[in-house]
Amino acid sequence: GAVVSQHPSRVICKSGTSVKIECRSLDFQATTMFWYRQFPKKSLMLMATSNEGSKATYEQGVEKDKFLINHASLTLSTLTVTSAHPEDSSFYICSADVPGAGAYNEQFFGPGTRLTVL
Amino acid sequence: DAKTTQPNSMESNEEEPVHLPCNHSTISGTDYIHWYRQLPSQGPEYVIHGLTSNVNNRMASLAIAEDRKSSTLILHRATLRDAAVYYCILRDTSGTSYGKLTFGQGTILTVHP
Numbered sequence: 001g002a003v004v005s006q007h008p009s010r011v012i013c014k015s016g017t018s019v020k021i022e023c024r025s026l027d028f029q030a031t032t033m034f035w036y037r038q039f040p041k042k043s044l045m046l047m048a049t050s051n052e053g054s055k056a057t058y059e060q061g062v063e064k065d066k067f068l069i070n071h072a073s074l075t076l077s078t079l080t081v082t083s084a085h086p087e088d089s090s091f092y093i094c095s096a097d098v099p100g101a102g103a104y105n106e107q108f109f110g111p112g113t114r115l116t117v118l
Numbered sequence: 119d120a121k122t123t124q125p126n127s128m129e130s131n132e133e134e135p136v137h138l139p140c141n142h143s144t145i146s147g148t149d150y151i152h153w154y155r156q157l158p159s160q161g162p163e164y165v166i167h168g169l170t171s172n173v174n175n176r177m178a179s180l181a182i183a184e185d186r187k188s189s190t191l192i193l194h195r196a197t198l199r200d201a202a203v204y205y206c207i208l209r210d211t212s213g214t215s216y217g218k219l220t221f222g223q224g225t226i227l228t229v230h231p
Contacts, residue, residue: 004161032217043205044162044221093161097217104150104211107219109161 002028004096006110013084014118021079021113023094029074030096034107035067038091050077084117091115122206127226130196138191138225140206145186148212152219153180153191155202162205162221165191201229 003026013019023033031052036044048069049057056069066088068080081088095109123141130136142151150169154162166173166180168189173180179192193200205224210216 006161034219036221043223044156046218046220049218091159095161095219106152106164106167107209108164109154112159112161114159 002026002096002098002108004030004094004108004110006092006094006113008113009111010114010116012116012118015085016083018080018082019084019115021081021092021094021115023077023079023096023110025075025096025108028096028098030077031074031099033071033077033094033096035069035077035079036093036095038093038112040091044093047079052077081115084115086117089115089117121220122208122222124204124206124222124225126223127228129228129230130193131230132198133195136193136196136200136227136229138193138204138206138227139188140190141188142206142208143187145208146210149208149210151180151182151186151189152207152209153178154205154207154219154221155200156205156224157202163202165204167209196227196229198229198231201227203227 005024007022033050035047037047038044046059047062050069050071052071058064071077091112093112095107152167153165156162166178168180181190203224203226205221207219
């Protein structure tokens with residue numbers, strides 16, 4: 001199956017700093033990637049849909065100025081948590097669809113990034 | 119978004135079959151039924167998906183009710199590595215929610231040696 005990677009796997013930062021998380025499709029080109037957030041013992045919550053070459057579509061309640069998403073190439077999407085605060089500490093996961101299959105097939109997930117804001 | 123209902127938890131013994139139920143009474147004709155599982159501190163892993171007919175792959179089988187209002191994920195011989203949270207999700211293939219996966223709470227599967 002297709003492989004999605006994330007970097008870093010975990011990051012600790014001070015409150016007020018910005019953190020960038022990368023999501024890469026390793027063996028396929030992804031026109032659409034998705035970003036999720038997961039709090040401890042909770043389910044995944046979709047944050048936004050990242051579209052290559054255009055602006056991301058954010059879910060209701062997600063601050064677009066807080067969580068900046070850039071999908072500049074067909075293999076890379078980045079999520080930047082700006083001015084991070086302790087409440088932003090979470091497990092961030094990206095995913096992608098294999099092009100051509102769209103919503104009719106499975107979605108491939110990255111391993112996740114654990115963000116801890118002190 | 120069409121929602122699914124799953125039991126909070128289930129238990130099984132190793133090498134026994136496991137049947138994980140999912141109710142989705144509000145499913146629409148364009149929704150595909152997807153199953154993913156997640157181990158602690160890992161991203162979800164695709165298990166299986168289907169539309170109307172039962173499906174089999176190397177990991178599991180998916181039995182879909184004739185009216186599509188429920189489905190069952192079948193693990194034929196559970197192993198300790200199958201212990202995970204299993205999510206049943208309806209994936210929209212049309213409309214404003216196209217392509218999105220909306221995760222519910224899932225079923226925590228415990229496998230006993």
